[in-house]
Amino acid sequence: MPVPAGMPCWDNGARPRRAFEGRTLPAPIPMFLPFVMPFASRASDRFPLLPRSVAAVCLLAVGAAQADSELAPYALGGSAQIQHESNLFHTDDSLRTADWLLTNTLHGGVDQAVGRDRLQLNLDLNRTVYKKQAQLDNFGYDANGKFDFSTVGDISGQFGADTARHQYQFGLEGDTPSSGRNIVTSRHVFANAQVGGVTRWTLYGGLDGNSQDYSAPQFQSNEERQWSANSGFRWQSSPDLVMGGGAQYAHGRFPQFTTNLLGQTVADEFGVKSLYLTTQWQATGNSRFNAQVGRTQETHDVQPDRSYWSGSASWTWKPDAKISSVLLLKRDSGANQATGAALVGNPNDLTGRSLNTTAGLTLNWDATAKIRVTLDGQYTRRQYDEVLIPVLGIHASGTDKIQRLSLAVHYAPTRAIDLSCSAQQERLSADSQLGSATPSYHDDTLACIGTITFR
Numbered sequence: 001m002p003v004p005a006g007m008p009c010w011d012n013g014a015r016p017r018r019a020f021e022g023r024t025l026p027a028p029i030p031m032f033l034p035f036v037m038p039f040a041s042r043a044s045d046r047f048p049l050l051p052r053s054v055a056a057v058c059l060l061a062v063g064a065a066q067a068d069s070e071l072a073p074y075a076l077g078g079s080a081q082i083q084h085e086s087n088l089f090h091t092d093d094s095l096r097t098a099d100w101l102l103t104n105t106l107h108g109g110v111d112q113a114v115g116r117d118r119l120q121l122n123l124d125l126n127r128t129v130y131k132k133q134a135q136l137d138n139f140g141y142d143a144n145g146k147f148d149f150s151t152v153g154d155i156s157g158q159f160g161a162d163t164a165r166h167q168y169q170f171g172l173e174g175d176t177p178s179s180g181r182n183i184v185t186s187r188h189v190f191a192n193a194q195v196g197g198v199t200r201w202t203l204y205g206g207l208d209g210n211s212q213d214y215s216a217p218q219f220q221s222n223e224e225r226q227w228s229a230n231s232g233f234r235w236q237s238s239p240d241l242v243m244g245g246g247a248q249y250a251h252g253r254f255p256q257f258t259t260n261l262l263g264q265t266v267a268d269e270f271g272v273k274s275l276y277l278t279t280q281w282q283a284t285g286n287s288r289f290n291a292q293v294g295r296t297q298e299t300h301d302v303q304p305d306r307s308y309w310s311g312s313a314s315w316t317w318k319p320d321a322k323i324s325s326v327l328l329l330k331r332d333s334g335a336n337q338a339t340g341a342a343l344v345g346n347p348n349d350l351t352g353r354s355l356n357t358t359a360g361l362t363l364n365w366d367a368t369a370k371i372r373v374t375l376d377g378q379y380t381r382r383q384y385d386e387v388l389i390p391v392l393g394i395h396a397s398g399t400d401k402i403q404r405l406s407l408a409v410h411y412a413p414t415r416a417i418d419l420s421c422s423a424q425q426e427r428l429s430a431d432s433q434l435g436s437a438t439p440s441y442h443d444d445t446l447a448c449i450g451t452i453t454f455r
Helices: 028-043 050-066 217-222
Strands: 074-085 099-114 117-130 138-150 155-167 183-195 201-214 224-238 241-259 265-284 287-300 306-317 323-334 351-366 371-389 394-411 417-430 441-454
Touching: 201 217, 201 241, 217 241, 224 265, 265 306, 287 323
Parallel strands: none
Antiparallel strands: 074 099, 074 441, 099 117, 117 138, 138 155, 155 183, 183 201, 201 224, 224 241, 241 265, 265 287, 287 306, 306 323, 323 351, 351 371, 371 394, 394 417, 417 441
């Protein structure tokens, strides 16, 4: 449908923009914009970037439709997301605060083959604006890069780094309540290599470094530095069965964990040692099992020492071309459980205060070649045993339980455009022992996002 001459792609009373005169928008864009524009018109005073973000999406849509050649190895895109939180700060239901959020993101990337090797770079810059809680408005980013190498022999690997910045949210991301602006900045560097190519035996090893900082002064005790090393082996006894084992060591510290009676800062240094066994079994053409079990020992200067069994198991099942499912179980001490029940032993994970048991189930249904429906559920139980939470100034024992259920619908009318909407419910309940440290909450989230990426 052509844009009439003189009609701007977006107009909130300013002078008309004629950038799209005579151009043709992809068919789904005129269908999507009527749902965004009415809200944008009412909220443009609180969301001053929304008119520009919609215009940017229009520009990207036109660029994607009119591009005469591919951009490879480069990628350029953007997105606009509108989201509603019924309990923004994850507080007790009697104190809940609801709000609308708008997040605009610009994306750029490079995926370039360099001989036998490959270089990948990605950068997302975003701006989040809150309709009522203006003090939470923030700029964020997510940047990562890695270089995959492969020698003439059987040696291969990768090295790289990533960093991200976003507003902290109490719950699966962290166990300390927060009801104000608190920007989390994380950094991660890594290098790993393996010897063994397409052979029965493979040896591997890697190094990782992590750090996490918070902008809120009262969260300085949660700031963490950690490095880790891992090594192991894999043995492929048959095309369908792989077994292995390994070891991991991590050393870290909370630099400003607490203060003593003299007001001096006291750090908590810790060490984590793990031994584990792994297996992967391709049971049938549409069913695959992964499992890992290990023993972990932690020592701390300030916090209690602990030893525990850690492990994970996953079952991936794809009964036909349209349906797939992943069932995950995990037990570990990861600080961030928001990413779901990923396999234990992932070195890109900071050590937390709790021992976590997590179960997750993801179901995907490809209704058509362009429409996908995803149902995702997660249950996490966090166990605390006389751990100190400096932000609250208390020792905590007990358990809390978090349930999260979400339903998302994706529509990809073209290779460049993706439209999706989702609904999510999250609940946290804590036992009486943790009542003063962890408030129970219930949060319902609705979100819609339009993304355009052309390569």
